[in-house]
Amino acid sequence: MIPVRLAVAAHQAPRPQVILTLGGDPSREAAAAQLARHYPSLDVWVSTGETRQKSQAIFRAAGIPDDRLHLDYRAIDTVTNFTTLVSDFEQRQIQHVYVVTSDFHMPRAKAIATIVLGSRGITFTPVVVPSARARESSARIWRDVGRSVLWIMTGRTGATLHEIQDRVQSSIIER
Numbered sequence: 001m002i003p004v005r006l007a008v009a010a011h012q013a014p015r016p017q018v019i020l021t022l023g024g025d026p027s028r029e030a031a032a033a034q035l036a037r038h039y040p041s042l043d044v045w046v047s048t049g050e051t052r053q054k055s056q057a058i059f060r061a062a063g064i065p066d067d068r069l070h071l072d073y074r075a076i077d078t079v080t081n082f083t084t085l086v087s088d089f090e091q092r093q094i095q096h097v098y099v100v101t102s103d104f105h106m107p108r109a110k111a112i113a114t115i116v117l118g119s120r121g122i123t124f125t126p127v128v129v130p131s132a133r134a135r136e137s138s139a140r141i142w143r144d145v146g147r148s149v150l151w152i153m154t155g156r157t158g159a160t161l162h163e164i165q166d167r168v169q170s171s172i173i174e175r
Contacts, residue, residue: 002118009123013095016125018042022081022101022109023049026058031129032100033062042098045070045088047081078108079147079157082116090120097124104133108141115148 019042021032029049036044036059044064049055052071059069074084089097097117101109106128113124147158 002115005121006114006118006123009095009121013123016042016096016098017094018089018092019044019098019100019127020081020085020124021046021049022078022099022105023047023075024105025102025129025131026050026054027131028100028102028129029055029058030062031127033059033064035098035100035127036064036068037062043068043070045072045085047072047085048075076159077157078105079112079116079144079151080159081109082112082148083151083157086116086120086122089117089122095122097122098127099124100127100129102129102131102133104131104135108136108144111141111145112148115145116151119152 016039019032019035019039021028021044023029023046026049029046032044032046036042044059046055046069049071050058055071056066056069060066072085072088075081097113099109099113106126110124110126117124151157
């Protein structure tokens with residue numbers, strides 16, 4: 001079903017309608033700001049990036065006005081970068097998104113985006129930001145693929161599983 005939804009979205013919206021930057025490194029926001037200069041009609045969403053002041057400074061330095069910038073701080077990891085914003089995109093009838101992140105991070109981001117955005121009929125175009133870091137492990141990618149599927153099935157990402165585990169361990173210790 002997801003491949004069909006992605007194909008329909010790509011056909012209906014062949015060009016990206018918004019820029020999504022995944023937080024984690026200021027170079028990603030700088031790259032998104034440069035991309036936004038080339039596409040003045042596109043708004044930019046930053047998911048849990050730099051502080052509001054730092055993000056605004058990066059985009060202002062590139063000449064991007066604050067009214068094009070949407071700073072969202074709900075995400076706590078890469079899966080939630082997508083799950084916290086997909087409904088916002090859906091409500092705005094966005095069907096195609098530029099996804100900006102670092103080269104080492106892009107394989108995992110693409111896997112998650114395919115599942116999370118694809119499940120809502122939103123396609124994406126990756127924009128890679130060069131870095132000096134090694135590519136992430138396949139285990140991390142597969143873990144987050146599983147979490148993305150879990151989100152589709154339950155609406156939960158498993159991001160708080162460690163909290164549940166801590167509570168269970170605490171209750172065992174108390175006994």
